[in-house]
Amino acid sequence: xxxxxxxxxxxxxxxxxxxxxxxxxxxxxxxxxxxxxxxxxxxxxxxxxxxxxxxxxxxxxxxxxxxxxxxxxxxxxxxxxxxxxxxxxxxxxxxxxxxxxxxxxxxxxxxxxxxxxxxxxxxxxxxxxxxxxxxxxxxxxxxxxxxxxxxxxxxxxxxxxxxxxxxxxxxxxxxxxxxxxxxxxxxxxxxxxxxxxxxxxxxxxxxxxxxxxxxxxxxxxxx
Amino acid sequence: xxxxxxxxxxxxxxxxxxxxxxxxxxxxxxxxxxxxxxxxxxxxxxxxxxxxxxxxxxxxxxxxxxxxxxxxxxxxxxxxxxxxxxxxxxxxxxxxxxxxxxxxxxxxxxxxxxxxxxxxxxxxxxxxxxxxxxxxxxxxxxxxxxxxxxxxxxxxxxxxxxxxxxxxxxxxxxxxxxxxxxxxxxxxxxxxxxxxxxxxxxxxxxxxxxxxxxx
Numbered sequence: 001x002x003x004x005x006x007x008x009x010x011x012x013x014x015x016x017x018x019x020x021x022x023x024x025x026x027x028x029x030x031x032x033x034x035x036x037x038x039x040x041x042x043x044x045x046x047x048x049x050x051x052x053x054x055x056x057x058x059x060x061x062x063x064x065x066x067x068x069x070x071x072x073x074x075x076x077x078x079x080x081x082x083x084x085x086x087x088x089x090x091x092x093x094x095x096x097x098x099x100x101x102x103x104x105x106x107x108x109x110x111x112x113x114x115x116x117x118x119x120x121x122x123x124x125x126x127x128x129x130x131x132x133x134x135x136x137x138x139x140x141x142x143x144x145x146x147x148x149x150x151x152x153x154x155x156x157x158x159x160x161x162x163x164x165x166x167x168x169x170x171x172x173x174x175x176x177x178x179x180x181x182x183x184x185x186x187x188x189x190x191x192x193x194x195x196x197x198x199x200x201x202x203x204x205x206x207x208x209x210x211x212x213x214x215x216x217x218x219x220x221x222x223x
Numbered sequence: 224x225x226x227x228x229x230x231x232x233x234x235x236x237x238x239x240x241x242x243x244x245x246x247x248x249x250x251x252x253x254x255x256x257x258x259x260x261x262x263x264x265x266x267x268x269x270x271x272x273x274x275x276x277x278x279x280x281x282x283x284x285x286x287x288x289x290x291x292x293x294x295x296x297x298x299x300x301x302x303x304x305x306x307x308x309x310x311x312x313x314x315x316x317x318x319x320x321x322x323x324x325x326x327x328x329x330x331x332x333x334x335x336x337x338x339x340x341x342x343x344x345x346x347x348x349x350x351x352x353x354x355x356x357x358x359x360x361x362x363x364x365x366x367x368x369x370x371x372x373x374x375x376x377x378x379x380x381x382x383x384x385x386x387x388x389x390x391x392x393x394x395x396x397x398x399x400x401x402x403x404x405x406x407x408x409x410x411x412x413x414x415x416x417x418x419x420x421x422x423x424x425x426x427x428x429x430x431x432x433x434x435x436x437x438x
Contacts, residue, residue, distance in 0.1 A: 009328045013324045017313065079313070
């Protein structure tokens with residue numbers, strides 16, 4: 001119970017800090033706006049198929065996430081407050097606090113991109129809302145769980161900026177392939193049962209990534 | 224956490240091939256204090272971090288017992304204070320917010336307004352309680368670190384370069400904190416300064432490779 005309130009306190013601290021500094025939020029929103037605008041200019045003369053737009057949707061999510069989600073640990077290292085956190089909070093509290101914050105941030109990110117896509121691209125019509133909603137939620141959780149542990153690892157490195165997407169890409173490939181396939185099914189209007197395989201893969205990815213990260217985090221965080 | 228005892232057995236730390244210290248054996252029981260002295264690079268800060276559980280030794284172990292039972296790291300964390308120049312608080316928060324937020328993360332309960340107010344008065348930051356830490360001088364930040372360290376009456380207090388950045392009034396505050404801590408808990412102090420080291424009852428000198436313990 002105590003660990004839960006401590007985790008909630010850490011999430012509240014990060015939300016308050018983010019609202020004041022806009023460390024991650026500004027980076028994410030600027031990336032979303034510029035990348036969606038670039039796609040819009042590129043496709044102006046040649047309307048893309050829903051499958052291509054579905055793929056581009058996750059490309060925007062991937063690169064936006066890479067620009068913002070690492071801040072959760074990098075900002076603690078840059079401000080010199082990582083040591084303070086080590087002193088006052090057990091590693092489990094830090095890991096789940098940061099994971100929950102990144103989950104919230106990724107869900108806001110994917111929701112914002114969905115709204116932009118629906119408004120800007122007439123071809124991007126979600127025919128199967130349950131598949132799309134499940135894909136977006138599970139995909140966001142998968143992105144957040146992978147991004148959190150990779151952020152903890154690269155926060156200690158000197159070449160953080162380039163290391164983050166390079167290290168993330170191979171780990172995120174199974175997730176990206178699955179969400180793209182599932183999104184294509186949602187845009188094509190297939191029934192929910194046809195996407196069960198992809199959704200099971202996404203659930204497994206989230207569980208394995210979260211469990212593995214939890215076991216690894218103590219070693220990454222301490223030294 | 225009564226009768227807290229810190230015990231160190233065969234402690235060694237090296238970075239790659241460079242040995243910082245080895246074969247450290249000592250213990251400190253509450254109420255008590257230990258000064259760690261040594262030249263720059265002798266490993267004072269490294270030893271303090273290992274004792275506080277935020278760094279790992281290469282060899283040996285650090286144990287805490289209270290009332291004859293082992294104290295785990297989580298229980299100790301809630302009753303531990305730490306002040307060092309390399310420790311930072313959140314500059315985007317006010318002094319009051321830092322104590323309230325970090326106090327809640329540490330123990331799971333929000334410190335009372337009276338507790339926070341009293342602590343800020345002790346370090347003479349009451350007038351600046353609603354100012355962002357980003358606008359604080361380095362000495363004021365150091366005072367706020369003391370406020371954070373003593374907020375929950377720590378059973379063990381670690382001070383690394385305790386008077387860094389502090390003026391005469393700040394040093395007087397530190398002396399009071401040190402005296403209070405030695406009355407009820409354990410104080411571990413790392414310093415180069417002979418007068419600061421003299422505040423403690425026991426001393427260990429890190430001589431680079433190995434140690435030379437003096438009474």
